[in-house]
Amino acid sequence: MTSVEIHDVQKHYGGFHALKDINLSIEEGEFVVMVGPSGCGKSTLLKTIAGLETVTSGKMRISGRDVTRLEPGDRGIAMVFQSYALYPHMTVRENMGFGLRMAKRPKAEIDAAVTRAANILRLEEQLEKRPKQLSGGQRQRVAIGRAITRSPDVFLFDEPLSNLDAALRTQMRVELSTLHAELGATMIYVTHDQVEAMTMASRIVVLNRGRIEQVGAPLELYNNPANLFVAGFLGAPRMNFVAGKVVETSGRSARVACAGGHGVTFDELAEPATRGDTVTIGIRPEKLRIDGAGSDFKFAGQVRLTEYLGRETIVYVDAGDLVTTGSDSGTGVFTVQIGDIRPFQTAASVSIGFDAREAYL
Numbered sequence: 001m002t003s004v005e006i007h008d009v010q011k012h013y014g015g016f017h018a019l020k021d022i023n024l025s026i027e028e029g030e031f032v033v034m035v036g037p038s039g040c041g042k043s044t045l046l047k048t049i050a051g052l053e054t055v056t057s058g059k060m061r062i063s064g065r066d067v068t069r070l071e072p073g074d075r076g077i078a079m080v081f082q083s084y085a086l087y088p089h090m091t092v093r094e095n096m097g098f099g100l101r102m103a104k105r106p107k108a109e110i111d112a113a114v115t116r117a118a119n120i121l122r123l124e125e126q127l128e129k130r131p132k133q134l135s136g137g138q139r140q141r142v143a144i145g146r147a148i149t150r151s152p153d154v155f156l157f158d159e160p161l162s163n164l165d166a167a168l169r170t171q172m173r174v175e176l177s178t179l180h181a182e183l184g185a186t187m188i189y190v191t192h193d194q195v196e197a198m199t200m201a202s203r204i205v206v207l208n209r210g211r212i213e214q215v216g217a218p219l220e221l222y223n224n225p226a227n228l229f230v231a232g233f234l235g236a237p238r239m240n241f242v243a244g245k246v247v248e249t250s251g252r253s254a255r256v257a258c259a260g261g262h263g264v265t266f267d268e269l270a271e272p273a274t275r276g277d278t279v280t281i282g283i284r285p286e287k288l289r290i291d292g293a294g295s296d297f298k299f300a301g302q303v304r305l306t307e308y309l310g311r312e313t314i315v316y317v318d319a320g321d322l323v324t325t326g327s328d329s330g331t332g333v334f335t336v337q338i339g340d341i342r343p344f345q346t347a348a349s350v351s352i353g354f355d356a357r358e359a360y361l
């Protein structure tokens with residue numbers, strides 16, 4: 001069954017067009033993560049679902065009901081914010097039961113709901129404490145607990161983990177995925193952290209400048225990005241991009257020439273290319289090989305910097321006349337990711353390469 005349906009939504013803030021032609025259908029029980037760069041509109045989209053912002057035009061349905069003009073409290077949603085938004089003078093128990101108390105539910109029902117949420121979130125020992133007596137991770141669990149007690153049709157999360165340190169974020173990521181599996185509820189989650197998106201989402205929505213660029217399962221987007229934006233946004237370190245020109249075509253094959261006389265042939269293209277087309281070749285850092293002998297595309301470069309990350313090595317290689325664009329490492333520099341630890345001298349000459357079937361055009 002469809003849980004949330006967003007139909008042709010536009011949002012204008014005065015003269016600024018913040019959401020453009022948003023259409024999205026979310027099935028019951030999905031964990032949908034919205035990602036995109038700062039200012040792309042992900043929080044605005046979440047707030048329009050919550051009813052904290054009105055839409056300029058378009059329609060929203062939640063569990064089959066048209067909620068476009070309804071107040072937040074009437075939409076069957078519960079939202080968890082980055083800032084927790086707990087009441088400092090209330091205990092954990094009172095914070096978690098607050099929504100139900102406001103709704104004038106009987107005490108027995110509130111107690112049962114709080115006990116259940118505290119069990120799920122392992123907060124049984126903390127129920128009589130106030131927020132300031134809790135760790136950041138515990139506070140965030142209370143905020144989630146407050147959402148759970150309301151049994152909403154849809155949970156909305158706005159960067160809930162961004163105030164936590166790296167270790168706690170990792171732990172909370174696992175807890176949220178487990179919670180989702182246990183509750184089976186629809187969850188919509190906004191983050192700028194692509195690791196959160198890749199690990200928790202059943203589907204990722206990539207937003208850019210107020211528009212949806214692509215929607216799909218994490219690996220589907222990673223392996224088959226629909227455009228340059230998605231290719232560059234998902235993946236850390238970022239994909240390397242090299243400018244080229246189509247110099248020869250045959251059916252679904254195209255020969256692409258790059259600066260410095262380098263070239264490579266791509267087969268089985270999704271769309272036929274035209275001679276003279278300006279194109280971009282994309283290569284993920286983990287698909288580049290140092291000591292590229294035998295690769296379809298190989299070139300010489302110079303090591304500029306090496307980063308040892310414990311179980312992998314990132315090497316930044318200056319390829320001279322072969323120009324990269326928009327990568328992490330800056331114009332003209334390739335990022336190479338090696339799955340083990342290998343020492344490289346700065347300024348050493350290396351040969352790098354990749355195979356066309358592992359690259360994107």
Ligand code: ATP
Nearest residue numbers: 013016018036037038039040041042043044045192
């Ligand atoms: P971030 O990751 O930085 O939080 P975001 O993708 O969540 O970014 P939004 O908060 O949705 O971005 O904002 C999208 C755009 O709309 C931004 O350019 C922002 O400046 C603009 N915007 C947001 N709220 C308002 C407002 N109340 N009035 C005018 N412009 C706004």
